[in-house]
Amino acid sequence: MHLDKSQQREIPPDMFQEVDFTYRPIGLLRSPYSRRIDAPHQGTVTEGTHTGEPAIATLELQEWLDEEAIRDLSGFDRLWLIFAFHLSEGWRSSVKPPRGGPKRGVLATRSPHRPNSIGLSAVSLVKVEGKTLHLRGVDLLDGTPVLDIKPYVPYADAFPDSKAGWIDELDEKVGRYFAPGPRKPR
Numbered sequence: 001m002h003l004d005k006s007q008q009r010e011i012p013p014d015m016f017q018e019v020d021f022t023y024r025p026i027g028l029l030r031s032p033y034s035r036r037i038d039a040p041h042q043g044t045v046t047e048g049t050h051t052g053e054p055a056i057a058t059l060e061l062q063e064w065l066d067e068e069a070i071r072d073l074s075g076f077d078r079l080w081l082i083f084a085f086h087l088s089e090g091w092r093s094s095v096k097p098p099r100g101g102p103k104r105g106v107l108a109t110r111s112p113h114r115p116n117s118i119g120l121s122a123v124s125l126v127k128v129e130g131k132t133l134h135l136r137g138v139d140l141l142d143g144t145p146v147l148d149i150k151p152y153v154p155y156a157d158a159f160p161d162s163k164a165g166w167i168d169e170l171d172e173k174v175g176r177y178f179a180p181g182p183r184k185p186r
């Protein structure tokens, strides 16, 4: 479908001065990682961390969210957590990747030092107990405010053959990151 400019809404020139979002966390994540250095760079990639295992975590929903909001969630193997990197100290345009090489544009990385401090992790859902979600394979620090949850839907969300730019190049040079353990940790 082509972009038809005549169908687009008019955006006021001062739009960016007016837009100011406030988000209310839906819950705080409890994880075994209290320091940034303890957490894996991605929750599914835990080889080399102190336990070598995907971390178990819980997310208890806030009182103002009723159980109805998570009805039907238990059938999903994985969830997307959208969260605030609340302990991140500011942002930088370019960041040094943990596996080495030159600095990269922050928006071409998964660094916590982002302009809007928003994180995105695909985690395993172990079980739902009342308003508590039991999760596995997190890279979030203990106490991280979770802003939203969405079910991970393989037909729309999985593109295993996609190019991964400078990360592919790094994999070739220093060896590939891989997620140990079964594909569906439960």
Ligand SMILES: C[S@@+](CC[C@H](N)C(=O)[O-])C[C@H]1O[C@@H](n2cnc3c(N)ncnc32)[C@H](O)[C@@H]1O
Residues within 6 Å of the ligand: 035, 036, 037, 038, 039, 040, 041, 042, 043, 084, 085, 086, 087, 088, 110, 111, 112, 118, 119, 120, 121, 122, 139, 140, 141, 143, 144, 145
């Ligand atoms: C590389 S980021 C990736 C996070 C997420 N999977 C993403 O791609 O947006 C993971 C690192 O963020 C840091 N981190 C996790 N939770 C944080 C928080 N609440 N505030 C600041 N840093 C955090 C930890 O050091 C962890 O190793």
